[in-house]
Amino acid sequence: MEAKDAGRKVILTGDRPTGKLHLGHYVGSLQRRVELQNSGKFDEINILIADDQALTDNWDNPKKIRDNIIEVTLDYLSVGIDPELSTICIQSALPALHSLSFYYMNLVTTQRLSRNPTVKSEMKLRGFSAGENGNENEAGLPAGFFTYPVSQAADITAFKATTVPVGEDQLPMLEQTREIVRRFNQTYHRDILVEPDILLPENESRRRLPGTDGRAKMSKSLGNGIYLSDDEKTVKTKVMSMYTDPEHININDPGHVEGNAVFTYLEAFSGKDAFSEYLPEYSCLKEMEEHYRKGGLGDVKCKKFLLKVLEELLSPIRRKRADWEKRIPEVYEILRDGTKRAAERTEKTLSEVRSAMRIDYFEDRSIVKDWEAWVHGTQEG
Missing domain, CATH: 1.10.240.10 (Tyrosyl-Transfer RNA Synthetase)
Incomplete structure (x- = not known):
């Protein structure tokens, strides 16, 4: 039986904490998250603050990420995310995600990663094709960014998400996740991981809101956004x-x-x-x-x-x-409690993955029994 047939409907979504959230985030995902949360149609809703992934292109400025953890959480709460109905958690505090990312890297080639449109555009932007002296190694992307799609796959599969509400620019990332799920389940002959479905905004104009300057996309880095916290x-x-x-x-x-x-x-x-x-x-x-x-x-x-x-x-x-800004200690506790629940959930998936890979040495003592049987057979022979 496939994991998806278990009948649980699970959502995973989230944001990189690189700044306050804007109207593009609202129409692209936040509004839909609240609707889905309040619909009662899902067994579990997880919202991940992706600070690890934010560090892939902000490694030299971790303070920026730290400062925006609370900002992003305030944006969530202010638009109607209810911590009683949705789990808000912090990526870097979930060790299972790191382990899964490493395992999945063995299922994906560098050639496949380089074809991912998101990675390709960043490679082009950073001049990966050649460095200043014609040396490709001088102009490469950070390995963390290059494997960003693998990290995202770890996030989605760790929660066994069946639905991922994202913008259309994330379609290549979701397809990469589905490929990893299929490869893992086929390789280890166990239907452990779930292939997620993408949920796009219904209104096409909301799929990619342009910036106030008319550029193709509202972006924090371009400074062309209207923020939810703007007066x-x-x-x-x-x-x-x-x-x-x-x-x-x-x-x-x-x-x-x-x-x-x-x-x-x-x-x-x-x-x-x-x-x-x-x-x-x-x-x-x-x-x-x-x-x-x-x-x-x-x-x-x-x-x-x-x-x-x-x-x-x-x-x-x-x-x-x-109102929430007056209750920051409560906001902090919401984050801590949500992260604790998420850690338990993702560790369960990691345990299943390790079992399927037969690397759960201290949970499954068969490695000892196999050796004992071999030694006994040798002695008898």
């Missing part, structure tokens, strides 16, 4: 300076909706209720877009509407965060 004044400044259509100079000029960050955000965040509440002259976004395309609708009006939509979302998140 009202900061959000206003960012929205009013958002990238729109450079050819829409005068209000009567025909405008382009495609590639216009304001309209992409409206597609992601606005519903019919928003129009009836804040902009009743339009019944829906489609009508507003048609007006903009014809001309006669200014960017400032569009941005003011977006600002109201975002404030409706962010105001309660802000208030909840302010």
Whole structure:
């Protein structure tokens, strides 16, 4: 019987603690996590703060990671993650993940890892093809980053996650995990590990929210994000300076909706209720877009509407965060308790993996019995 047939529905998701979380995180995963948490359809929900993986490209600045552990946890709690229903845990405090990563590295070739789109893009960015003197070894990625997909596979399989809610940019990572699961189960003739299913955001505009500057993706490193913890004044400044259509100079000029960050955000965040509440002259976004395309609708009006939509979302998140910020010792205990539960869960999987590999020497005394039998047989012979 396959492990997945056991019937348990388990979610694993998480974030790298390299900074506060932004609207891209919210629409890409956080909002869905809360919905799934409250649906009652899952037996177990685990949210991993991936500090180990964050160190792969921040090895020289561990303080950055440490400082953001609480920040990320506050973001989780402020959007509605309930520690009674979801386990929030810290990756580096789960030793089973490190052991599983090492075992899985033997199931993956360096050639396969180098074909992973995420790894390939980073290799290109860092000039892996040749160093300053034409020596590839001088320009290589840190081994930890190169094996990032293997580490992610360890995270997912350690919790025996059946569902992983992520953005579409993580599809290659999930496929790598599925390959490792199949290879392990076939190699050791045991259906120990579970092949996870990916859960993408239903709204396509939410799969990869662009930055406020119109770049393809909102990113902490690019500084083009609206953060969940931003105050009202900061959000206003960012929205009013958002990238729109450079050819829409005068209000009567025909405008382009495609590639216009304001309209992409409206597609992601606005519903019919928003129009009836804040902009009743339009019944829906489609009508507003048609007006903009014809001309006669200014960017400032569009941005003011977006600002109201975002404030409706962010105001309660802000208030909840302010409340949790007064209870940091409680936040710390939530992290410690969640990590303790996660350690027990992942150690169980590690034990099963070691048993399948027959390297559980001190749990299974058959190694002694085998030798005794061999010695006895030799003596008799």
